[in-house]
Amino acid sequence: xASEKPIVAVTCTAPVxxxxxxxxxxxxxxxxxxxxxxxxxxxxxxxxxxxxxxxxSKDFAEDRxxxxxxxxxxxxxxxxxxxxxIRRLARKRRSSGDEDPLPLSVSYKVHVASVNNFxxxxxxxxxxxxxxxxxxxxxxxxxxxxxxSEVARRGSGSACRSLHGGFVEWQMGERADGKDSVARQxxxxxxxxxxxxxxxxxxxxxxxxxxxxGMQTSVETSPLLRFRAKAVVPARMAxxxxxxxERDFQGFGQLTMKDSNxxxxxxxxxxxxxxxxxxxxRRIIHLVHCFNAHHGQTKARVAYTFDAGPxxxxxxxxxxxxxxxxxxxxxxxxxxxxxxxLKGLPVRxxxxxxxxxxxxxxxxxxxxxxxxxxxxxxxxxxILDDPHAHLLGPDGLPKPAV
Amino acid sequence: xASEKPIVAVTCTAPVxxxxxxxxxxxxxxxxxxxxxxxxxxxxxxxxxxxxxxxxSKDFAEDRxxxxxxxxxxxxxxxxxxxxxIRRLARKRRSSGDEDPLPLSVSYKVHVASVNNFxxxxxxxxxxxxxxxxxxxxxxxxxxxxxxSEVARRGSGSACRSLHGGFVEWQMGERADGKDSVARQxxxxxxxxxxxxxxxxxxxxxxxxxxxxGMQTSVETSPLLRFRAKAVVPARMAxxxxxxxERDFQGFGQLTMKDSNxxxxxxxxxxxxxxxxxxxxRRIIHLVHCFNAHHGQTKARVAYTFDAGPxxxxxxxxxxxxxxxxxxxxxxxxxxxxxxxLKGLPVRxxxxxxxxxxxxxxxxxxxxxxxxxxxxxxxxxxILDDPHAHLLGPDGLPKPAV
Numbered sequence: 001x002a003s004e005k006p007i008v009a010v011t012c013t014a015p016v017x018x019x020x021x022x023x024x025x026x027x028x029x030x031x032x033x034x035x036x037x038x039x040x041x042x043x044x045x046x047x048x049x050x051x052x053x054x055x056x057s058k059d060f061a062e063d064r065x066x067x068x069x070x071x072x073x074x075x076x077x078x079x080x081x082x083x084x085x086i087r088r089l090a091r092k093r094r095s096s097g098d099e100d101p102l103p104l105s106v107s108y109k110v111h112v113a114s115v116n117n118f119x120x121x122x123x124x125x126x127x128x129x130x131x132x133x134x135x136x137x138x139x140x141x142x143x144x145x146x147x148x149s150e151v152a153r154r155g156s157g158s159a160c161r162s163l164h165g166g167f168v169e170w171q172m173g174e175r176a177d178g179k180d181s182v183a184r185q186x187x188x189x190x191x192x193x194x195x196x197x198x199x200x201x202x203x204x205x206x207x208x209x210x211x212x213x214g215m216q217t218s219v220e221t222s223p224l225l226r227f228r229a230k231a232v233v234p235a236r237m238a239x240x241x242x243x244x245x246e247r248d249f250q251g252f253g254q255l256t257m258k259d260s261n262x263x264x265x266x267x268x269x270x271x272x273x274x275x276x277x278x279x280x281x282r283r284i285i286h287l288v289h290c291f292n293a294h295h296g297q298t299k300a301r302v303a304y305t306f307d308a309g310p311x312x313x314x315x316x317x318x319x320x321x322x323x324x325x326x327x328x329x330x331x332x333x334x335x336x337x338x339x340x341x342l343k344g345l346p347v348r349x350x351x352x353x354x355x356x357x358x359x360x361x362x363x364x365x366x367x368x369x370x371x372x373x374x375x376x377x378x379x380x381x382x383i384l385d386d387p388h389a390h391l392l393g394p395d396g397l398p399k400p401a402v
Numbered sequence: 403x404a405s406e407k408p409i410v411a412v413t414c415t416a417p418v419x420x421x422x423x424x425x426x427x428x429x430x431x432x433x434x435x436x437x438x439x440x441x442x443x444x445x446x447x448x449x450x451x452x453x454x455x456x457x458x459s460k461d462f463a464e465d466r467x468x469x470x471x472x473x474x475x476x477x478x479x480x481x482x483x484x485x486x487x488i489r490r491l492a493r494k495r496r497s498s499g500d501e502d503p504l505p506l507s508v509s510y511k512v513h514v515a516s517v518n519n520f521x522x523x524x525x526x527x528x529x530x531x532x533x534x535x536x537x538x539x540x541x542x543x544x545x546x547x548x549x550x551s552e553v554a555r556r557g558s559g560s561a562c563r564s565l566h567g568g569f570v571e572w573q574m575g576e577r578a579d580g581k582d583s584v585a586r587q588x589x590x591x592x593x594x595x596x597x598x599x600x601x602x603x604x605x606x607x608x609x610x611x612x613x614x615x616g617m618q619t620s621v622e623t624s625p626l627l628r629f630r631a632k633a634v635v636p637a638r639m640a641x642x643x644x645x646x647x648e649r650d651f652q653g654f655g656q657l658t659m660k661d662s663n664x665x666x667x668x669x670x671x672x673x674x675x676x677x678x679x680x681x682x683x684r685r686i687i688h689l690v691h692c693f694n695a696h697h698g699q700t701k702a703r704v705a706y707t708f709d710a711g712p713x714x715x716x717x718x719x720x721x722x723x724x725x726x727x728x729x730x731x732x733x734x735x736x737x738x739x740x741x742x743x744l745k746g747l748p749v750r751x752x753x754x755x756x757x758x759x760x761x762x763x764x765x766x767x768x769x770x771x772x773x774x775x776x777x778x779x780x781x782x783x784x785i786l787d788d789p790h791a792h793l794l795g796p797d798g799l800p801k802p803a804v
Contacts (some may be wrong), residue, residue: 264670275684278681
């Protein structure tokens, strides 16, 4: 029986998700309950993922965690909230008669090691993938099979959306205890195979305000944010769901851009104002609108969205990727890394017509975009069966390799 | 009698005004009726003014206009609307029995010459001063004495606020014919003598979208703008009026910044989005908040506002001008024009404490601010009695000097 082993370890991977209907603002700071529902696209783990190993043993003296090989303070509130919640669910399950008794004691301490396959420097929200992966690994090692939305949410709100593949909505819920604030899949990973995602990593030009503090200030000071949450988002959630189910890219793209713009508008309406978009971000926005106008698209052939940083996430269809990447390369000529400018999915070089060059109507900004990561919609968290994948050794400590 | 003279000329000057509660969006494009009331500060004409000469003569074959020495198309709709409106008022007055008959025929053609004492390149809204000056000069030359709000408004909405000195509100009105959409003085020029205004002229980094097209797109596409106009502005108008009457600078400054930010937020919520703020604008915003925080001001000791461009207009009190200018000079070191960096009212050099330098916490951006115009609250339109001031000669054509 598993309990004979000195140590039991589980290793999982989890994806990054990008919101197309944005989450900004909590109605409960402790339980991390949002003021509006949100909807996201799960990105493929071939390009962006977090890998986490959770191990428990009766020999462990205390809970410990290592992030990218560095031991971190396990006492931080959000991490503690996740551990409390998963153990509560584990006890609940054991106490319910219709299940076998847990193979391992819930009281065992846990060791956790987690790594990202992408540079944190890229400024890509890694906390969502990180906490989703943590919740998923903890659930497996403690034998929890119930919905993990709350466990992940307590770590980072948007993390609950990384618990599923494809297209995912986080229903804000109405209950004070947050039991109905859960993530649900709207459409599966393979629902829209033509959809492509390009991450334009921008040279950060200024230090950012953290999103936790930022959204709290916005809730307290922005009248526009309160209106958006109450009067604008509900209809947008319904419309975005329709666009996804019907694979209506024009509608999907336009609403994605509008919601990104409105999120950043509420940041600007915050006092003191918050600006996550840089001049390079604005040049990318301009580029996308020029590109769409050139192709006579009243709505969108390419769409952008920005989170709490200057990086752009671009949505388009496979038949447009090559030309748009060429347009980005033209508007933001790589400085030195021409060969490493494009990462991820292969994109064939495409010529850029003089008409399109002219339509982009702006002077090139060398180095404005550091590099592009080409990816697509992907699956939810995965379990790695190969024991060699474990980030923790038999002694429960990170392997030297990490 | 005047009508004996071959030509009768009147020369006036009118001020620029800066809105602290912003006007953005029309409910009637033809009559130029706003979707919300607005409130502005009239700037002193010693630093910024438009001078306009209007002359009528039975010998003039047609209406003509010269702007800064260049003849312009007199047929443009807004100019025609002003001329139609002033002549309508003139006929109305003549027809009213209780007045002497008009000294001159309303049917006479008019020649108009107008110049600004500030570079249009500075990107300072000159249309408000220009149309206010035109309305004022036309009224004098055609003998109209009624409220000129509608005449000026038909040229450029915010122009009606330049018809008065001091602090001016433009009441949106409710009537479909716009008769109650008028400008009124909230407090006179000398009401708040300590108030100072600094215009930070920023090197424009991108071409702007005109405000006429911009606000129309915003009305059509921004849900946040509609909410702002209906639910936010009315209370802000009342609060701003109170702050001005009570000379409450902290309240005045904070609300001025909040309303500027909200205006730009609605621009960002427009589709396609409109960005008038540049990275330099954002650095100025950051500088102001750091400056206020350093002085332990929960609200404001210095306040910014931005119109449809990257230039900042700063409000502060006389005892803070010198130190803030030193802070701007430190954060945006003049490139070559150190001597011409400061224009307008004299500002004594002031030392900058190391504490404040540290508090500003950002790397200097040489040349980000081209120059500063120091000014204050000023009077409304003026009539120049000196005939030498006329921009038009006895022949009704611009004097060579112009």
